[in-house]
Amino acid sequence: MKINRLFLCTFLFFSLASIAQDKLPFKFGKLSPADFTQGVPAFDTGAHALVLGDVGVSRIVPNFNGGFGYEFERRIRVKILDKNGVDAGKFLIPVYFSKTNDSKEEVKSIKGTTYNLDAGKITETKLENNQVFTEKQSRNYHIKKFSMPALKEGSIFELSYRIESDFLFEFRPWVFQGDYPCLWSEYEIEVPEYYDYVYLSQGFLPYHISTKKEVPRAYKIRGGDAGTMGLKQNDFTLNGSAMQKRWVIKNIPSLKEESFTTSLENYRSKIEFQLSSIRYPNSNPIPILEDWPKVTENLMSHQNFGDQLKKAEGYVEELLVPVLAGITDPVEKARRIYAYVRDNYTCTSRGSMYTSTGLKNLIKTKSGNVADLNLLLIAMLKSQNIEAYPVILSTRSQGQTHQIYPLMDRFNYVICAALIAESEFLLDASSPDLGFDKLDIRCYNGHARVLMKDPVPIYLLADSLLERKVTMATVIVDKDSLKGGIQTNFGYYESQSRREYIREKSENAYFEQIKTSYGTDYSITRTHIDSLKKLDLPIKVYYDLAIGREGEDIIYLDPVLVPFSRENPFKSTSRMYPVEMPYRIDETYLLNFEIPEGYKVDELPKSVKVSLNESDGSFEYIINADASRIKLRTRVSLAKASFNPEDYDSLREFFGFVIKKQAEQIVLKKIANP
Missing domain, CATH: 2.60.40.3140 (Immunoglobulin-like)
Structure with missing residues (x-):
């Protein structure tokens, strides 16, 4: 009986404890002074309210x-x-x-x-x-x-x-x-x-x-x-x-x-x-919940969407006569039409799936939202017998769409899909800085839908984009200064962001921003940008960099003048949701440094190669020196753009290692009796 009673008491205790855990631990409307002792929770120590x-x-x-x-x-x-x-x-x-x-x-x-x-x-x-x-x-x-x-x-x-x-x-x-x-x-x-x-x-x-x-x-x-x-x-x-x-x-x-x-x-x-x-x-x-064919049918008859394409038949073709004069190749036609819409119409809002003004009024005012411009683009392509369809999507800041259920409140953007022979082109004429068959980086947000008779899902993934960036620096030291020539070949999307900045500010403001990043002791001269107006190509940026010196006995040199990152973007010690970069990264920095006469290398960083989660990325820092020259090659490569929460610690550690390593200095010492 004692054993049975003990078992019964234990069973009742755990049963009551289980029930207590399944209910709110207080009753609304009933408070005691003890309730005011609740402090900051251990799982969120920066909280201002709980x-x-x-x-x-x-x-x-x-x-x-x-x-x-x-x-x-x-x-x-x-x-x-x-x-x-x-x-x-x-x-x-x-x-x-x-x-x-x-x-x-x-x-x-x-x-x-x-x-x-x-x-x-x-x-x-x-x-x-x-x-x-x-x-x-x-x-x-x-x-x-x-x-x-x-x-x-x-x-x-x-x-x-x-x-x-x-x-x-x-x-x-x-x-x-x-x-x-x-x-x-x-x-x-x-x-x-x-x-x-x-x-x-x-x-x-x-x-x-x-x-x-x-x-x-x-x-x-x-x-x-x-x-x-x-x-x-x-x-x-x-x-x-x-x-x-x-x-x-x-x-x-x-x-x-x-x-x-x-x-x-x-x-x-x-x-x-x-x-x-x-x-x-x-x-x-x-x-009740419609399928994609029904949604497409509804959109293509909507007065602020597909109905605008029907109304455009018959009056957009004449606008293209001077634009397409002498052009017979359909791809070149598509390029000319795209450039015409992009360069002659101003986008007033880039967050709507429906037209704001209508295509006829757009042609008069030369301004409208993203749907106005890209539906006009589609209408013009179709007028030249080029197969073109609207594509609806959600931009990255809006949140992801659902590929199975057509939940239309999640879509906020429309672009154009043009099918020419065996090639497919995705076009967005709403940005003045985008080249042909390029989309704004914020469009790469997963599932999108091509609104054709049988609606087709497409997937715009950040992992499909690779940004290659190469910076070459040549540095010499004379008795008065340290001088360097810098050339950076940017990837396409970094080029686009710089084009946008220069268009809104100025080229001088861009180089002033670069000078500020080095500090007030540096000067920048002989600045130049290649391919700034050639929107289908990435840009190349050139400048000379100099800082004064006074013939000191010891020279401390920062060999990586254009680092991968100046600070670790991952500051939190933990993260519960994915890291979503805009693209994959392949960034190389090359240094050719002439050791000044009368100096020798006193301290040189060590070469190193490390990997991120074996195959997710890599970093190498290879440095060699002889009596007259130091050569450095450093490369950061990320094989994917999206990382799961369980990868956060290793990614944070990887970034921290890269930043710390690239900040290491070279020390030169004057030779006692050269």
């Missing part, structure tokens, strides 16, 4: 229109850790209204309280109704805006609000990972059997809890017009079942911006929902 608990519940329930809507409730408790954390008390709640019917969302209740501990006693300050404001962004989009009152260092606040919505297609998502660390984030949904949703979960944080269960439900459908149930009759009860799902993540660090990140939104831990189909009783399933 979310103690964030709980959301969404349930699809009958509405007043003879069908279903959903209710969303949220409760959150936050501790302000220091004065910089008071922004955690600012809230924006979006509210939507239909453009075509009476469907809408309403915020039914907003309740908030700020708690402060003063002289051992808890004081309360309520959020008043007159502190909540409504901003009307448009007819269809409003924002409820407010800040929690009486916030200061050490405050705890609680907030709850409820939203009633008719928009089942855009079921409320849940973000687990925000701008502040969170000890407990929980979301629960309840969906009747009549609705099928696609669940889109992302992020690198594991679920502490992920459960689902089916429960019986009786839904009282209110009478009225046909409503969403497709029925017209008095109130009735619909017996069925619902699926309850619950997700919990604990001890969530804040998501921080890091070097080489396309968009933080790609890696924020969250869950989204898209309505796929509806299956009402005694009815055939109704598909």
Whole structure:
């Protein structure tokens, strides 16, 4: 019996402990002075505020229109850790209204309280109704805006609000990972059997809890017009079942911006929902989520997309008569048309998939957004019987698209695909610095879609790009100065960024920037740039570099005058999401240094070769010296542009090693009695 009792007690202890771990560790509305002792969490030591608990519940329930809507409730408790954390008390709640019917969302209740501990006693300050404001962004989009009152260092606040919505297609998502660390984030949904949703979960944080269960439900459908149930009759009860799902993540660090990140939104831990189909009783399933052929059909008939191409037939061809005079080769025609649009039309916005002005007005005003310019390009190519199609994509800062589900709000850009004989060309006429068959680096963001009869996926990957850069330096030392001649052959995308800088600033400003990087003691003369206006080619930059000296006995020389990087971009000790560079790297630096007469090498860095994760990259530093000359060759090569989080430590260490090694000096010493 003693053994049995011991077993029973042990079993009950662990069972209760397990149950306790599955529930929020506090009750909203109940605080004690001990709750104010919570400090900065060990997993996010730089935090200014801490979310103690964030709980959301969404349930699809009958509405007043003879069908279903959903209710969303949220409760959150936050501790302000220091004065910089008071922004955690600012809230924006979006509210939507239909453009075509009476469907809408309403915020039914907003309740908030700020708690402060003063002289051992808890004081309360309520959020008043007159502190909540409504901003009307448009007819269809409003924002409820407010800040929690009486916030200061050490405050705890609680907030709850409820939203009633008719928009089942855009079921409320849940973000687990925000701008502040969170000890407990929980979301629960309840969906009747009549609705099928696609669940889109992302992020690198594991679920502490992920459960689902089916429960019986009786839904009282209110009478009225046909409503969403497709029925017209008095109130009735619909017996069925619902699926309850619950997700919990604990001890969530804040998501921080890091070097080489396309968009933080790609890696924020969250869950989204898209309505796929509806299956009402005694009815055939109704598909909701469209496929790519249907999406393409819709876009090609849209008045601000494909319809513009149809309207352009008949009036763009005459614009090309002087542009294409005497040209018969289709590739050369495509080049001329591309250059004509790029050089004669100004892009006013590079973040839209739909035209802003229409092609006819674009031709008059000579300015429009990226869709205006590239759809005009497509129309002009088609007028010359060149096969051309729109390609929709998402730029790197916008976030990634979904290759299976055509979630159109993720697309924000359109380019042109031209098919000529056996060759394919991707064109973007919106940038004045891009050559033919080149895309802006921000377009390389994975999945894109060619809008042809059978829509084709293409993949624009940073790993497909290689930037080769070679810098050659020749340095001599005389009695008055150290002089060097520098030549850098840039890769294409570094060339593009420098062309853009020079176009916006000036060539003088560019070389002044180079001079600043060396320091005020250096002078730069005989500057020159090759191929600056030849947009299909990379550029070459030349300049002479000099710094004064006074015939000292010891000369300290920095042999790498154009280093791979001056500081390590990877400052954090850990990283939870990938490193995404814009391209693969192959960078070489060559030095030819003449040892001045009367000096000898006293200290010389050692040659070295290292690899990154065996095959992901390499670095070599090869240096040789004789009595009159020092030669150095250093090369950094990265075999891929994207690195997984588990590669971060080795990548950070690799960059650190390269930077430290390239900073090593050569020491020359005057010969005592030459």
